[in-house]
Amino acid sequence: MVQLGKFERYLIEEFFDDYRAGAITHRTFTRRVAFIMGSMAAASAAMLLVGCTPEEVPRGTDPMPTPTASTTGAATTSAGPVPGAKSPLSVPEGAAGLTTATVRLAAGGTDISGYLARPESGAAGPAVLVCHENRGLTPHILDVARRFAKAGYAALALDLLSREGGTASLDSDAVSGALTGAGAARHVGDFAAAFDYLKAQDFVDSGRIAMNGYCFGGGITWQAATQLPGLKATAAFYGPAPELNKVSAIKAAVFGVYAERDQRITGALQALRDALDATTVTHQLTVYPGVDHAFHNDTGERYNETQATAAWNDTLSWFEQHV
Numbered sequence: 501m502v503q504l505g506k507f508e509r510y511l512i513e514e515f516f517d518d519y520r521a522g523a524i525t526h527r528t529f530t531r532r533v534a535f536i537m538g539s540m541a542a543a544s545a546a547m548l549l550v551g552c553t554p555e556e557v558p559r560g561t562d563p564m565p566t567p568t569a570s571t572t573g574a575a576t577t578s579a580g581p582v583p584g585a586k587s588p589l590s591v592p593e594g595a596a597g598l599t600t601a602t603v604r605l606a607a608g609g610t611d612i613s614g615y616l617a618r619p620e621s622g623a624a625g626p627a628v629l630v631c632h633e634n635r636g637l638t639p640h641i642l643d644v645a646r647r648f649a650k651a652g653y654a655a656l657a658l659d660l661l662s663r664e665g666g667t668a669s670l671d672s673d674a675v676s677g678a679l680t681g682a683g684a685a686r687h688v689g690d691f692a693a694a695f696d697y698l699k700a701q702d703f704v705d706s707g708r709i710a711m712n713g714y715c716f717g718g719g720i721t722w723q724a725a726t727q728l729p730g731l732k733a734t735a736a737f738y739g740p741a742p743e744l745n746k747v748s749a750i751k752a753a754v755f756g757v758y759a760e761r762d763q764r765i766t767g768a769l770q771a772l773r774d775a776l777d778a779t780t781v782t783h784q785l786t787v788y789p790g791v792d793h794a795f796h797n798d799t800g801e802r803y804n805e806t807q808a809t810a811a812w813n814d815t816l817s818w819f820e821q822h823v
Contacts (some may be wrong), residue, residue, distance in 0.1 A: 502545035507684060507719060508536055509550070510740045511634055511676050513764055514715070514793070516550045523801060528673060530558055531565045535677030540564055567671040582643040587798035587805065589812060591646035598649045600642075603656070607693035608686065612662035614694060615642050617649035618703055626823045627704045629694055630657035631687075631713030631720045633797070634676040636667030640799045641714075648712075651816055654704050656694055660687050660720075679716060687720050688727055695728060708732055710752075710823045712815065715739055715794060718757075725750045733822040735815040738765050738793055744775040753782035753822035757811045762793040782822065786814060 504512065512533055519529040534543040541560035548557055581592045593600065599620040604611045615637065619625070628648050632641040637659040648655035661667050664678050679687075691711065699706040710733040713721035718739020725734045726742045731752040738758055754776070758766045766787055776783045788807040794800055796808045 502537070502542055502549065504546060504549060505680070506740055507680050507716065508546070510719065511536060511680060511716065512546055513550050514634070515676075516547070516552065517764065517793070526556065531673040532676055534565055535671075535674045536680050538564075538677075538681075565673070567674050582639050582799070584799035585640070585643060586803055587808060589647055589809065590643050590798065591650050593642070593646070595646060595650065598646060600646065600649075603697075605693055605697040607690045610663060612658060612660075612690055612693070613666065614656050614658040615645055616654065616656050617642070617645040618654035619649060619652060622703050624703055624705045625652055625654065626708040626710065626819070627654040627656070627698045627701075628819070628823075629691055629698070629709070629711040629724075630655055631691065631711065631717030631724075632657060632660065632667075633714045633794075634679060634716040635672070636661055636670070636675045636679070638667070638799075640797055644712075644714075647812070653710075653819075654698065654701065656698060658690055658694055660690060662690075676716070684720060684723050688724050691720070691724050692728055695730060699730075708823050710734060710819050713737065713739060714796065722754075725752050725754055728752075733819055735818060737796055737811070738762055740765070741768065741772040744771060747772070747775045747781060748779045750779070750781045753818070755783070755815060755818040756785040757796070757815070758785065758787045759791045759793055759795050759807075760787050760789050761791060765793065784818065786811075 515529050515532050518524045537543045537546050540562045544557045544560045582590050600617045603616045604613050630645050641657050645655035645657045659666050698704045711721050711731055712735045714737045718736035721734050721736040722742040726746040726749050729751040733753040735755045791804045791807045792802045794802045795804045
């Protein structure tokens with residue numbers, strides 16, 4: 501019998517929602533599930549588990565999809581506006597007052613890479629780790645890092661697929677499978693290494709480091725909050741909750757962003773709220789009205805300028821108060 505881990509189920513259900521909403525084709529949905537599960541037979545079983553009809557499920561004897569050349573729209577650092585960006589908060593590469601670079605750091609016995617954006621003054625200040633969505637390190641996430649830099653933070657967005665050659669090297673449908681295959685423990689370990697990297701930089705006040713993540717990255721942010729006691733604050737946007745028996749280990753001030761129409765995630769929010777309320781953890785969980793999952797991503801169809809701007813400003817206010 502097929503068993504789905506937390507992140508595997510989270511992503512497959514997300515892609516099923518996207519398919520039902522017409523945001524992706526049946527072929528794309530099937531390919532993504534197959535890359536997550538590792539075989540077409542396992543993909544078929546997983547699709548049935550999340551509610552597909554038998555007619556929507558491929559035959560278990562169908563061959564695994566063949567990875568194709570990358571179509572991720574992966575991150576680049578060329579100057580100019582962010583492709584597809586709609587937000588008035590968007591900060592283009594080359595913006596005045598900021599410096600950006602691709603950096604490499606040691607993690608888990610190898611080197612990984614990330615995108616660092618910071619104020620060009622170089623004065624020691626707060627920092628934030630940024631965790632990308634299930635699409636990997638994209639131009640949108642680089643933009644988010646620059647938005648933090650414009651607000652005075654040194655922002656480091658890791659490419660969690662560095663060991664696999666980087667987001668840019670992968671078939672876009674294979675990215676989520678590579679992320680789940682690597683496992684949450686590896687991702688949290690990479691952010692622990694990135695935390696140490698930031699602490700060692702002259703432009704970072706080592707006692708003022710936060711973390712922020714989106715969708716899949718929101719889930720990794722919650723996981724990191726339970727394991728990285730040095731974090732001062734976190735902001736997780738509509739990601740899966742951590743194990744509830746581990747929330748008492750959180751030292752950071754945690755902020756959760758949720759969407760009213762995202763019942764897959766927001767519907768389970770009360771259990772997390774109750775678990776946090778039973779601890780001394782400083783926390784705030786906010787549900788933004790009239791919006792769906794991924795409403796902050798201004799390169800996507802669910803972007804809502806009013807609520808995305810509100811969630812961003814609330815995040816900055818939370819960090820200003822606690823970092």
